[in-house]
Amino acid sequence: MNSFSYHRAAHPVEAVKDVNNQSDAKFVAGGTNLFDLMKLNIEKPSHLTDINRLDLGKIEVLPNNGLRLGALVTNAATAWNKDVEENYPLLSQAILAGASPQLRNMATNGGNTLQRTRCYYFYDLATPCNKREPGTGCSAINGFNRIHAILGTSETCIATHPSDMCVALMALDAKVNVTGVNGERTIDFADFHRLPGDTPHLDNHLEHGDLITSIDLPADHFKTNVAYLKLRDRQSYAFALVSVAAALKMEGNVIQDVSVALGGVAHKPWRDRQAEEQLKGQSATAAGFREFAETVLSGARGFGHNTFKIELAKRAIVRALTMALKNESTILSDLSKA
Amino acid sequence: MKNATETVELPEHYPVSLKVNGQAYNLKLQPWVSLLDALRDHLQLKGTKKGCDHGQCGACTVLVNGKRINSCLTMAVMKDGEEITTIEGLAKGDELHPLQKAFIEHDAFQCGYCTPGQICSAVGLLNEGKANSLEEVKELMSGNICRCGAYTHINSAIMQVKGETGNE
Structure with a gap:
């Protein structure tokens, strides 16, 4: 690990200023991903601004009855928060599908959105990687790419975003509140992460010194008929090959509203709103779900080892929507009933 | 730079x-x-x-x-x-923590290298109070790897203490 200096910030404005003082300074909260990458010399900040003592550790109901998740609330505390469990079970399920209990006790909501890819080549300093070292090339496109993206890829990068939580936040139309040198702003979750394009080294639309302060969830949004389905190489503590956050609003058997976000398939949580529009007003049928899945995956491209993900994603969408319809969960609370 | x-x-x-x-x-x-x-x-x-x-x-x-x-x-x-x-x-003087006792009783280790982590993790698991079945104990212990493969006995030890502490 490279040496770095350290400052414990007491106020968001001070924290933002502290990071802005140096071009390669970073915020640290849980540190679970950052320290991992620093030990491997993939991240080499010269200075860390510790934001753990900032007052961003609460979950509170907003005046509009939405829910505000403080950036510093841990993933575990969020997943097991009463309001989240009751009103946003999809988020609880997704969080509990990720990482391990120890990591969820450390990782924060803000930090979870900033996780970097788990592409093997990003981690391997001996190989070219446009995300790690822009302009060196992508080793995955013609390499071992079983875990890589099938949607929204570019010629420079086929990495995926590793988060489960973010897939649920995408499906739930969350918003990210940010404070930076130019004041405060709110970013729709759909616009938070980037596709790789020709700047794969940029994961999201934050500027240097932008601090996530909270994440807002809209009121009364997919409280029932939700399912998070995560398909992976082992049953627990593994990243998704494909995951689906599915949410339905039903009236009888007619779909009033639907939201489906995919994980493990793209550089950001993937959602196809046009396809969702087509599903609205239809009866919920397996054939309709399959047709929807075909539309969502119509632009998918495999790279050899990961081509199986295209069919896997389609089937996962159908299964997740079917589970959502029946209000079945795969995660934890229902394990004992399985 | x-x-x-x-x-x-x-x-x-x-x-x-x-x-x-x-x-x-x-x-x-x-x-x-x-x-x-x-x-x-x-x-x-x-x-x-x-x-x-x-x-x-x-x-x-x-x-x-x-x-x-x-x-x-x-x-x-x-x-x-x-x-x-x-x-x-974890122990109080010479009195071992219930999980330490249960790990010995159930032979919940072979080489022992992962054991301190397993036991501390199990203490955390019981503090959380979210594991209500063997399946859930397994899921919530998945952050601890045992390369000797003592999982069955580790789970038995935790299930026993969970029962004793009335965390059912």
Whole structure:
């Protein structure tokens, strides 16, 4: 690990200023991903601004009855928060599908959105990687790419975003509140992460010194008929090959509203709103779900080892929507009933 | 980026107060010293083990304010003022913690390297109170790897203590 200096910030404005003082300074909260990458010399900040003592550790109901998740609330505390469990079970399920209990006790909501890819080549300093070292090339496109993206890829990068939580936040139309040198702003979750394009080294639309302060969830949004389905190489503590956050609003058997976000398939949580529009007003049928899945995956491209993900994603969408319809969960609370 | 010929001034040592197993320690540490290294190399508490050093194996699991975390992925300086419990702090004198007793009773280890992490993780699991069945214990212990494969006995030990503590 490279040496770095350290400052414990007491106020968001001070924290933002502290990071802005140096071009390669970073915020640290849980540190679970950052320290991992620093030990491997993939991240080499010269200075860390510790934001753990900032007052961003609460979950509170907003005046509009939405829910505000403080950036510093841990993933575990969020997943097991009463309001989240009751009103946003999809988020609880997704969080509990990720990482391990120890990591969820450390990782924060803000930090979870900033996780970097788990592409093997990003981690391997001996190989070219446009995300790690822009302009060196992508080793995955013609390499071992079983875990890589099938949607929204570019010629420079086929990495995926590793988060489960973010897939649920995408499906739930969350918003990210940010404070930076130019004041405060709110970013729709759909616009938070980037596709790789020709700047794969940029994961999201934050500027240097932008601090996530909270994440807002809209009121009364997919409280029932939700399912998070995560398909992976082992049953627990593994990243998704494909995951689906599915949410339905039903009236009888007619779909009033639907939201489906995919994980493990793209550089950001993937959602196809046009396809969702087509599903609205239809009866919920397996054939309709399959047709929807075909539309969502119509632009998918495999790279050899990961081509199986295209069919896997389609089937996962159908299964997740079917589970959502029946209000079945795969995660934890229902394990004992399985 | 710093030039290779430039003299690099190493950052200062930062004061870090930790309460470990009930005892207060005042340390001066460089910011990159992990909590794990602080415990093992600065406080000579060698019970907590370094396995992967990347949060994947769980051998370094300790409790911070009663919550289980990977001590390898946190810097000690970030835990200034916090209360840490390691495997050395679980027994009350000669009286072993119920989980320590149960691990012995159920032969829940072979080489023993993962055991301190397994036991601290299990303490954290019981504190959380979210595991209501064997399946859930398994899921919520998945952050601790045992390469000897003692999982069946580890789960039995935890299930026994869970029953005893009325955490059903």
